[in-house]
Amino acid sequence: MTQLFSLESYNYYLLAAGIITLLAALIPNIFQKKYLTPAIIYLLIGIGIAFAGGKYGNFDIMQHTNAIRHISEFVLIIALTNAGLKIKKPFSWQTWKYSFRLLLITMPLTIIGAAYLGWWLLSLAPAAAVLFGALISPTDPVLASELQTSRPSKKDLSKIRLGLTSEAGLNDGLAFPFTYFAIYLAKNGLDYSQWIGEWFYIEVLYKIAAGTIIGFLAGWFLYKLIFKITDESHHSNISRGILSLAITLLPYGLTELLGGYGFIAVFIAACTFSNQEDQIQHMDTLHDFTEEIERIFVAFLFIFVGIYVYVSINELLDLMIIATALTVLLFIRPLSGWIALYKTDLSTFEKFALSFYGIRGVGSLFYMMYAFDKVTFPNAYELIHVTTVIIVLSVFMHGILAASMQKKLV
Structure with missing residues (x-):
């Protein structure tokens, strides 16, 4: 008798992938301007x-x-491209005056x-403490995209949005030297x-310089190739999806092959590519495509995090781990931000928001995950637990406040 129902696990994975992709399409629109951001919903779905x-x-x-590591890496480079495309004047000091601080x-x-x-609260070994x-x-x-600046064609005068976008665009790459310090x-x-x-x-020195130079050259070359060498009548026929992936993967892959920091290269390439007001309508479609890809992978990743939270709940509810996470989120980052912005022309609210x-x-x-692949770290599981708690608390804390924060941004 012919078997009608396929029980292969591969088909279940395809069904799950389809459902998660559908959720990635619906949830950001359903919960737009609500107090529950998509990441919160995905975490709750994973727990369920x-x-x-x-x-x-x-x-x-x-x-x-x-x-x-590879899933999070792909999400990040897509997000960095998206952030770079949003920045209106990427080579103006006004864009960077707060984020540089x-x-x-x-x-x-x-x-x-x-x-x-x-080291003090969790008794981490020196290498693990530096990695943390x-x-x-x-x-x-x-x-942070909830509070980032608007799509390329839309004018946005918010110092907070611009500061968060430019900071987030570069500091992922700039965290690499410190990660390597822990690895060494x-x-x-x-x-x-x-x-x-x-x-x-x-x-x-070398890896930051390589990422910056290759990123700039790749962004400049791609722009010239697409909008200057090809006939203007053909611009509308170019696939925005393919072009978005090219802007992301080409500078990243080339920089990594030459030993530089690909995260920096991707962001700089996107900034360089988008630094052309005459092609602003094309930048919107590139931005929209990268944002859609980003949403899909964020859904997969945070559903997985939700599953991990549920199965590891006993380890995550450790008093010292929770105390460490809250201190990082409520004291160390805000105080460090306030110190950096102390003597600027920002209002008290703007300083608080950026901090x-x-x-x-x-x-x-x-x-x-990158560091764990390079060398065996002491206290690896303690690092996993405290990092998970920080991410979860940050998703809920910052996510719930995002809607009310957006109403005050100017």
Whole structure:
């Protein structure tokens, strides 16, 4: 007798992927301007799946570091392209006057404060403590999109939106040197005199410079190739989806092959490509495509995080872990931001918003998995637990406040 119903697991995965993709299309529109952001909904869905399924008791995240790393990596580079396309005047000092302070002052202070906190409260080994500081230091370009500046063609005068977009665009790449500092520390020990020179010249100077230069050249070349060399009558026939992926993957892949920081290259390439007012209508369609791809992968990733939260709830509810997470989110990042912005012309509310809204998310997952793939870290599970709690608390805390914050942004 012919079997009508296919029980292959592959088909179940396809069905699940289709459902999650549908959710990624519907949820951002349903909950637009509500107090529940899409990431919150995806987390709750993941928790509900784990509660209903009950088959995840032996799940070990350390067995899946490579998969989590690559998924989070792809989400980040798409989000960085999206952020770069949004910035109206990427090479104007007015665009960067506040975010440079956040990058040069807030980020290092956050790393130092979080590293000390991890060592003091969680008894992390020095290498693990430094990695903890590095991985929670960037403002996430994925989850911070709720308060980022508007699509390319729409005028947006908000200093807060512009500051968060430009900060999130660069500090994911700038967290890499500090992550490598933790990797060197784990590999070579506390005698930094043996490796500090190599770290500084390679991981800081060369890789940042390579990402910046390749990103600029790639963005300039792609713009000239698409809009200057090809006939203007053919511009409307160019697939915006294919072009968006080219702007993302070409600079990223080339930079990584040459040993630079691909995150920096992707953001700089998108900024360079979009720095043309005469093609603003095309930038909108590129932005819209990258945003759609970003939404799909965010849904997958945070449903997975929700599942992990449910199956690891006993470890995550540790008092010291919760205290560490709350201190990072409510004290270390806001205070570091306030110090950086203290003598600026921003209002008290603007300083508070830029200081407080340093949401943690996909970038933290990526850097943690990246470091774990490079070297064995002490306290790996403690790092996973505290990072998960920080992400979850940040998603809820910053997400719930996003709707009320948007009403005050000017």
